[in-house]
Amino acid sequence: MEVRLEHLTKIFPARDKKSSEVIAVNDFDFTIPEGKLIGLLGPSGCGKSTVLYMICGLEKPTSGKIYFGEDDVTDIPSEKRGAGLVFQNYALYPHLTVRQNITFPLENLKGAEKLTKEQRNQKAEEAAKLVQIDGLMDRKPGEMSGGQQQRVAIARALVKMPKVLLMDEPLSNLDARLRLQTREEIKRIQQATGITTIFVTHDQEEAMSISDYIVVMKDGIFQQMDEPQKVYDDPVNLFVAKFLGTPAINVFEASVKDKKLYIGEDQVLGNVNIKDGPVWCGIRPEGFILKDDGALKCSLTGVNVMGRDTSIVSTNPNMTGINIRSIISAEDLKLNSKDSVRFDIKRSKTLLFDKDSEVRIYYD
């Protein structure tokens, strides 16, 4: 089921006289295609949970509309929308067993939808099998690991076969190894069921690795929606560029003069077809080429070998942030000096942004 948000806005009123109102979600307007896995990405407190809560009906939008397919569900109560939600902290009922937790939503069905006990149990078994916890049906949540609880929460959200599955930071309470494993699992479950899924995270790597599309937001404002690689290669503004990628993009104060890009005194690119003036210049870590007579002069701080790649840590007076991280493949690594290093930079990995608005400037 396609999910369409039209000028969706949520304003939380001020709690008391000292605080001011919070615009948690500001004019969201985009469409989530059917059967895809969408990563909703943004820093903590930017309104991701609020978006999910509005889609499933736990929060009422201040203005705007939500469509499931052709149906306007904005004023439909949450239980009639057919959305399943996996909470950040799982919200499994601690006094019920796994089986009781999973059948809980089914026991609420009334009228024609009402199921017998056998049917309910069978559906619960199916959902449990899908998330591979079918051997743990009689345990209580407290007797399970975080990863297993997470699967139970997913099974509970899936058991009614929702039209839309919403997950609020489903991996944030897991340790690093389990997180990797579980995110693959989520991808597999989503593909197996074909349910349109929105997956919230503040971890860009997580979003990039499993999403069909990612939606980046900041302070309640929609920034960009596209395939992960496209957003990475082609961010619309400095915020998105900085938010995606590890190590993060290196940002310099730069300037354009006579179609040439300067970082300090160093002319790093030619053929820059924009008007003269200061710009932000972002260079991806893989955008550096180690070269004895390279254009960009930096002071060397250190070299980190991380398996296949080597990261050179250096500094430059015009950089922002604490250092410059560049990734060089190990065979190219030839350092002639202990304290200085020079790079040429790749045009395709160099992004320019307006100095004031931080909006992307295309310079070709």
Place this chain on the structure above:
Amino acid sequence: MTKSGVRKEGIKGTLTGWLYLLPALAFLGFFMIYPLIDVFIYSFEEGFNSASQTYFGIGTYNYRYVLRDPYFLQAVKNTFILVIITVPVSTILSLLISLALNSIEKLKKLFQTIYFLPYVTNTLAVGLVFMILFQKTPYTDGLVNIVIKAFGMTPVDFIEGPYWAKMLVLCVYVIWIVMPFKILILTSALASVNPIYYKAARIDGTSKPRIFFKITLPMISPIIFYLVITGFIGAFKAYSDAVAIFGTDLNASGMNTIVGYVYDMLYGDGGGYPSYASAAAIILFAIVLTITVINLIVRNRTAIEE
């Protein structure tokens, strides 16, 4: 480290532990255990005289006397009725009020104060109020009777009238006295249930009653058990409540409680019988212990089944 080293340290550690506990244990021993043992011994000493510290013999005579004393049997009956009525009624009423309080966000604080007032008010003062509400005097029939009359029914003397009327007043009084504490505990228990469970239940379209019975109630059940157990113990020990309404001669008004009987046997008009008092006290102790153990067993059983 050698084995003996470990052992030494272990013994030393335990010793320090006991030393820390010593003041509390000494206090408990002196004021709780020692009197309990003493009472137990008195209860088997026939005709003990506290002035001369003498007795005739040792045996179960005191128990046989007490268990045949109609005043004691009346007191046991009164106490049991009081327990059986007030504990469930006050717990359920408190739960209903707490639920209502919990849903009225703005008035929560104010109401909590109002409902808590009886708890910090002297029981005798509350008793006085109850007198005004229920007592018949030459000048007035009491507020409740005035209301009863207004509905065209015959007024009842709640303080000196029929047994059921007096029992009713006593029960209402006890319920009234214990509710504030229960409401306070239950409102905080309800508030401590993580709202995320209610959100989850809402998405699944869970009805209000089902949310209450399947989520809220199990989650606050330890607190309810606590209130029921302490409620039982408190109601078994009721005494001042009856005095506040019916005066000190409770045997005459037929409204005595077990603790009241013990008191009367010691200090009342017909008192001066520490042996009988001790036997009655030990019987009460046995009853309360049994009920508490049963409560705990029931609680453990349900906890496992959940």
